Amino acid sequence: MYKSFSDHLLDWAGRILLTLILGFLVLPFIVVFIASFNESAILSFPPQSWSTRWYVNAFEYRDFGNGLRNSLRVAAFGAGIALVAGAGFAYVFNRYDFAFKNTLNGILLSPLIIPNFTIGLGVLVLTAAASMPRNVWTVVAVHVIIVLPFVVRSVYVSLQNLERAYEQAAESLGGRPLHVLLTITLPLLLPGLVAGAIFAAILSFNEFTASLYVVSQRTETLPVAMYNYVREYADPTLAAMSVLYVAAVAALLLLVHKIFRLEKVLNVD
Amino acid sequence: MLIDTAQASAQQTADAPAVRVEGVSKSFAGSVALEPISMRIERGEFLTLLGPSGCGKTTLLNLIAGFLEADQGELYIHDKPVTRVPPYQREIGIVFQNYALFPHMSVARNVGYGLRTRGVPKAEAERRVREALALVKLEDFADRRPRQLSGGQQQRVALARALVIRPRVLLLDEPFSALDRNLRAAMQVELREIQTSLGLTTVFVTHDQGEALSMSDRIAVMSRATIRQIGTPSEIYDHPQNHFVASFVGDANMFRATLLEAEGSDARLKLGETEARITSFQTDLPAPGPVTLFVRPEHCHLAEPGTPGTIPATVALSVYQGSHTELHVDCPLAEGGRAMLRVPSRTSVAPGEPLAIGLAESGAAVFGAED
Ligand SMILES: Nc1ncnc2c1ncn2[C@@H]1O[C@H](COP(=O)(O)OP(=O)(O)OP(=O)(O)O)[C@@H](O)[C@H]1O
Numbered sequence: 082m083y084k085s086f087s088d089h090l091l092d093w094a095g096r097i098l099l100t101l102i103l104g105f106l107v108l109p110f111i112v113v114f115i116a117s118f119n120e121s122a123i124l125s126f127p128p129q130s131w132s133t134r135w136y137v138n139a140f141e142y143r144d145f146g147n148g149l150r151n152s153l154r155v156a157a158f159g160a161g162i163a164l165v166a167g168a169g170f171a172y173v174f175n176r177y178d179f180a181f182k183n184t185l186n187g188i189l190l191s192p193l194i195i196p197n198f199t200i201g202l203g204v205l206v207l208t209a210a211a212s213m214p215r216n217v218w219t220v221v222a223v224h225v226i227i228v229l230p231f232v233v234r235s236v237y238v239s240l241q242n243l244e245r246a247y248e249q250a251a252e253s254l255g256g257r258p259l260h261v262l263l264t265i266t267l268p269l270l271l272p273g274l275v276a277g278a279i280f281a282a283i284l285s286f287n288e289f290t291a292s293l294y295v296v297s298q299r300t301e302t303l304p305v306a307m308y309n310y311v312r313e314y315a316d317p318t319l320a321a322m323s324v325l326y327v328a329a330v331a332a333l334l335l336l337v338h339k340i341f342r343l344e345k346v347l348n349v350d
Numbered sequence: 351m352l353i354d355t356a357q358a359s360a361q362q363t364a365d366a367p368a369v370r371v372e373g374v375s376k377s378f379a380g381s382v383a384l385e386p387i388s389m390r391i392e393r394g395e396f397l398t399l400l401g402p403s404g405c406g407k408t409t410l411l412n413l414i415a416g417f418l419e420a421d422q423g424e425l426y427i428h429d430k431p432v433t434r435v436p437p438y439q440r441e442i443g444i445v446f447q448n449y450a451l452f453p454h455m456s457v458a459r460n461v462g463y464g465l466r467t468r469g470v471p472k473a474e475a476e477r478r479v480r481e482a483l484a485l486v487k488l489e490d491f492a493d494r495r496p497r498q499l500s501g502g503q504q505q506r507v508a509l510a511r512a513l514v515i516r517p518r519v520l521l522l523d524e525p526f527s528a529l530d531r532n533l534r535a536a537m538q539v540e541l542r543e544i545q546t547s548l549g550l551t552t553v554f555v556t557h558d559q560g561e562a563l564s565m566s567d568r569i570a571v572m573s574r575a576t577i578r579q580i581g582t583p584s585e586i587y588d589h590p591q592n593h594f595v596a597s598f599v600g601d602a603n604m605f606r607a608t609l610l611e612a613e614g615s616d617a618r619l620k621l622g623e624t625e626a627r628i629t630s631f632q633t634d635l636p637a638p639g640p641v642t643l644f645v646r647p648e649h650c651h652l653a654e655p656g657t658p659g660t661i662p663a664t665v666a667l668s669v670y671q672g673s674h675t676e677l678h679v680d681c682p683l684a685e686g687g688r689a690m691l692r693v694p695s696r697t698s699v700a701p702g703e704p705l706a707i708g709l710a711e712s713g714a715a716v717f718g719a720e721d
């Protein structure tokens with residue numbers, strides 16, 4: 082197709098602009114990535130000499146190992162509980178009409194408006210007032226509150242896109258409601274459910290603000306452990322940690338992407 | 351004595367209609383989707399619900415299937431009340447417009463779904479799935495996924511899946527509307543053959559009048575949430591009972607007229623400047639006054655302009671159809687200002703030429719204003 086000079090100009094201007102924006106977005110990561118290989122114990126930029134010793138340090142530092150274990154546990158339980166509860170809520174919201182539906186919906190979505198530190202503070206005050214122990218389940222509870230709205234949304238949208246005819250066909254063929262739910266509804270919702278769960282796990286894994294209020298030395302999550310580290314040391318270990326962190330989350334996101342392709346395999350797109 | 355009674359009641363059940371609808375109605379949030387409707391669907395009958403979009407066809411079908419709960423009225427299947435029976439106990443087969451095949455199951459598992467819910471033993475289930483697939487000529491496709499099939503093939507799988515449970519009634523909601531013309535014609539014939547060979551009571555929804563006329567034992571013509579007429583295709587086409595049915599099914603010429611006097615089925619009408627006498631197929635005619643005169647194009651003929659008892663018009667367009675030519679004429683007396691008649695192809699008429707429409711002695715009807 083014929084393109085005029087001004088078309089070409091626009092084309093190039095567009096590409097340059099896009100590159101600049103993308104560059105701006107990943108610039109902090111690039112800086113951190115480079116800094117993580119700095120030999121010197123002071124976080125200076127650009128580095129004078131190179132080393133991978135901070136990666137070794139990151140792996141050997143005990144609080145990080147402990148934090149990772151806690152974070153993984155909290156993310157798994159938090160996302161799991163949020164998935165079951167969220168899917169149930171979404172199903173009820175999609176299929177039934179009842180009084181105070183809007184109010185309940187508002188309450189469910191309120192964590193989107195209420196900042197994370199408020200949620201953390203609230204749970205802290207509550208557990209203190211009720212003199213309840215603060216253990217790993219407290220952290221899980223806070224994370225469930227934070228990720229639940231996202232799971233409800235994600236499953237609700239999947240449900241809305243699911244045509245009723247599938248379930249009606251199954252019912253007319255003699256399928257009782259529970260049987261239809263297990264053999265038709267859930268399999269057709271599966272990609273949405275798995276994507277929602279992984280999304281929730283990533284949110285939980287990244288959560289810092291609310292966790293800060295409710296963790297103890299024993300239950301601190303990885304982001305909190307990193308925060309505590311940086312208060313004591315100023316070496317590039319944290320830069321190395323950041324790189325590892327991004328790599329792990331990116332791997333998870335790739336998994337999500339795989340699942341979206343799985344959707345095509347199941348023919349429910 | 352006891353035996354007599356038992357026999358009589360068995361007799362009664364055998365004669366009972368497949369479906370009996372008694373005063374069933376449905377509203378959604380205050381807007382009426384279905385006025386109270388009563389009708390019978392006989393066993394083995396192919397009944398079509400025909401009507402424009404939004405007239406309540408799907409609503410009626412969903413009420414029979416049990417996906418909707420009637421606001422009032424009672425529904426019987428094989429003479430048993432089912433108004434409060436859930437869909438999974440109604441033994442009804444359904445084919446949806448978009449097929450609704452389960453995408454995560456093979457063709458064979460789709461067809462076998464209704465047998466698994468019934469706990470049919472595996473060997474028997476496999477045999478029945480094979481038979482059902484053979485019935486729709488898809489034996490070789492058992493292991494495919496639905497998305498690997500063409501639209502027509504998916505439609506057949508949907509049919510096989512509904513038939514395999516030996517339903518008491520088969521419901522089809524515009525099943526062929528997504529298919530192209532040739533395939534649709536083929537599927538119409540195939541469905542009708544299968545339906546007749548199984549003696550299956552069938553309720554078929556369409557808004558295609560040609561499809562309704564060619565396939566049905568009886569047609570229920572619906573508009574605005576109610577059934578306007580129910581009868582055999584020829585009753586519906588030849589003897590429509592109201593203005594809506596007359597104009598919705600087939601080509602119709604409608605003329606504004608004044609009914610001067612009526613005696614039995616004979617009517618004297620004032621048509622513009624002239625007067626005409628017709629013999630209606632109706633048994634009772636509306637009261638004298640303003641009416642609509644209904645005549646199919648095949649009951650109209652070309653007449654000399656000015657002949658008494660004919661309707662003046664001018665040719666607007668002539669459309670050659672091979673066996674005949676359709677003359678579309680401008681006619682001040684006709685509703686919408688247009689009428690149509692079919693003339694032999696060798697008749698030569700030029701646009702703008704004045705002519706007159708003559709009426710055959712029978713085949714006409716007059717509808718009062720409220721029809
Ligand atoms: N679930 C519903 N909620 C609210 N209104 C509805 C619902 N289902 C149907 N209606 C309304 O009821 C009326 C009849 O709908 P129905 O689906 O029965 O029409 P139809 O004859 O099947 O039309 P079409 O040929 O377009 O499928 C319509 O006015 C429709 O808007």
Ligand SMILES: [Mg+2]
Binds near residue numbers: 407408523
């Ligand atoms: Mg419909």
